[in-house]
Amino acid sequence: MIKCVKKVVDFSASIIALLGLAILCFGIYVLYKQVGLNYSDLYFNTADWLKTLQEYGFIILGIVIMIIGMAGIDGASKKKRSCRKFSLLIYQIGALIFFILCSSLAVFTLVYSNDAFGKECTGTPYFETIDSQIKLADQLFCSNQCQCYITQETFDHNQSVFAGKNYTTDKNVIEKIEQIQKCPQYEVDSYAAAAQMMQAAETILHCTGWCTPTSYYIFSDINDDSYDGQSCFKETKEFVESTGKILGYVLLGLALLFGLNVLFVILLCCQSERKNRTDYLMYET
Known part of the structure; x- marks a missing residue:
């Protein structure tokens, strides 16, 4: 049972690590191509931190997700109990945070994407x-x-x-x-x-x-x-409505992935504790 759960955690963590790598590569592309807004033209008071967020946001997010995935891979493969617990703890905390974040964004996107701009431009x-x-x-x-x-x-x-x-x-x-x-x-x-x-x-x-x-x-x-x-109202409205549901379901899928990993880690820890307790009782007797 433990071996099976370990393989599932290892596979899921590998997917998360690859997801982080993809986001990191996209962030490097955005930085290299200077894709996005020139925030210094918009807000002179907050331009510095917005520019930093624009340039390095995807890179930072990709690195964080990669670390979480690698912690899961490490935790699933480690034999030393203390090292495995530490890696799985990092993995579980990260997976839980992204589960909550992705779930919230998925619900918000699916519910409000069609009504975000209303029907008419005038009157708002x-x-x-x-x-x-x-x-x-x-x-x-x-x-x-x-x-x-x-x-x-x-x-x-x-x-x-x-x-x-x-x-x-x-x-x-x-x-x-x-x-x-x-x-x-x-x-x-x-x-x-x-x-x-x-x-x-x-x-x-x-x-x-x-x-x-x-x-x-x-x-x-x-x-x-x-x-x-x-007009940009019409184009933006159509863009948000057409991509909102797709983005919502993608976020929902990511939330499911992170949520299942939280459960798998709990199951892995419980199975490990049970095995250790059984081994201890057998040794004592």
Whole structure:
């Protein structure tokens, strides 16, 4: 019985360790490719810790999960009782924490993913704040207060869009302003609600505006031609609804994996204690 439970714990711990390795590799990829938001453009007060979290969050999480998995592998294979107990204790605590975390996130994601954005963009104070800030940013960008830089290719494809706008196509211009955050008049606090969502939405979902689409990217790169003509409210809503259930079931599967490992470790410890007690009684008699 003990050998069977040990093999199950060893196999499960190996899966967890491989999961940690995958997250670690993804974190290294994110760090190398600089994927994500430039938080220094969003919050000047908390930029340092947000930047650190962005760059190293997946790496730290991957290392922690790998350590937990390796502790389980070590605990299942160790013959020395004291060493095995210590490794299994680390493994059990880690598995229990991630079981609670994954279970909570799974329930939250499955329950609220379809209702997170409601049905309409208008009528929600926060969404209306985002939309109004985007309109203000659109008025500032490529205006007399902030000359934007566009490539000749961008201009050729969108001549009517830039009619009456203040722009330059000079490649030798000292500062190429291709996003609102680079404008001298840009104030972080004035556009915080919009910037924290729009930079990611424009980059990942290829949308503009919030309730109503704008003619070009404002918060990411005006010369990016991947814009599909949809508002970011619609694209974000569809993205959250389509991926919410998938993410929820993945988290539920991870919670089940971690939860079963907690039970397996308890069973392994109980079986070991019973075997030791039986061996002791046989020795005494």
